[in-house]
Amino acid sequence: MVDAGQKLLWEEFQGVVELTERERCKDAWWNEVGDQLRIGGLSDDNINYLHGKPVEGCQLSAEERVSRRRVITGPDDPRLHLPRFQEAPLIVANNDAKYQVNKLRAKKYARDAGTQLRWSPAKDVASSETLQAQVCDKDRKIKWLQYHDKDTANLMGMLPLAIGMPVTFTEHIDRSDKQLLRGTRGFVHSWVWPKSQKQPSIVYVKVEDATWQLDGVDEPGVYPITPIRQTWHLDKGRKVKMLKIKRTQLPLAPAFAMTARTSQGKTLRAVLLDLQVDKKVNPTIGHVASTRVHSREDVLILRPFADFLFRRGLQSQGPALLLQKLRGEAIDWAAVREARNPCATCKECQQVWSLEYYSHEQWELVRANKEGMCKACKDGPGAKRRKVERREKFECFGCNTIKIAEAFPRAQLVQERADTMRHCLKCLQVQRAQMQCCRCLGTKAQPEFEPQMVTMPTSGVLCRACQEELRQQKNKQWSGCFKCQACSKMFLNTVAKGKDRARHCLNCASRDQRKDGELTCRGKDCKRKFTAPPSAEGKRQRYCPDCRRR
Incomplete structure (x- = not known):
């Protein structure tokens, strides 16, 4: 089925019809910001404009620069008190944040409006399998009420309600011409709340811009919402779910916050954004959230955000490749495969093998621009491919091109300006046919440098002649240079990690840390990592099992 799709x-x-004309937003600068956020390439100038920082060489008027500052100055920023931002939803990255923001802003709404805020707790009933597997006492049920609604079948644990408060439907209510579907926005009009009950029996919601009117109701767009029952699971991560919980709650949620995914396709009057997200969050969240409005004046960013979050490039090339394919553009599929599964030539058999045909140690040599040996040549014809953790x-x-980390030298990933300066090994090998030594300032061909110098930032390159000259000198005369304690090569201090005699070059300093109980084989041609219990005398094994059998 997947292959067919x-x-x-x-x-x-x-x-295919490609839409190129923008209908929602006509603000040229804000469209530029949105495009840069989409590809993960927000420019320095626009980052500074958004934060209200000075931009070198800027010739814009003071009024224009002020309008481009979308990050608020603080809680007292006067723009927050504009009517459209008082009711604007906050777009966040995940459901945990959305759930908490909705509850906090519901409290603030009731306080500012001078109306009563009431809470409707969900009713959870555990199945017999759940009762047998877990303790389902009062404390545990209180904990369940704290889960966000996406974990509990779109029903909130604690639902805040206040007259006039904006809400959204969390389930499809009426699929007829009224189109009361999930995500429809309305306002709490009134409710029927028996004194003996913790939940209201009916909540009347007035839907925005509705023209229909129910029989027996005085106003158009007012619809009764009653509690529903849904099933959610405590073990939702399992393939076969067993621990069922039946929850009864109103299919409503405050409309003060939403995730970027939920906001897709919506056109909003104004939005509040939180772009200070975890680095694991897809950076396209910025594009989705910022393009819901008509202009920059309809957006406020609630706090400063880190530069690198939206300067990491595209995290997935699939959509871009599909668009190229549909346009009929030529695609270099060999380069695409290389990005996902880099290859190198074995120094022994001279065959080109992909990443999984090299041991970890040999591929580290390849990443440092040295020659590596494939597993078949090193361990014999029966050697199996290793499983590579992506x-x-x-x-x-x-x-x-977006490539996996193994396609880059480690020095390129950990250098100071990696977010704007990193290059893959293939590009470095082509671009650095000639390099300039930072000590003698001579421009020389690549063979005049050690292989790993190709992988270093240009500010830390030394030619072979300068390295040899430094080796002949005493340590105290190594002004501005050091000897890497791992690879024993000479480097400039600009590419040093560590202090004093424990300094390493960028390639060696960033290697994976040794795992607990992991040993390195002392075999001359092996050096592989292995785990083994201590011998009867309490001594560590010096050689891996394969070397001991030889």
């Missing part, structure tokens, strides 16, 4: 999407489309992806600013 991929084939349909990538190969069997007969026609790690974080980065954009290469040389070929503008």
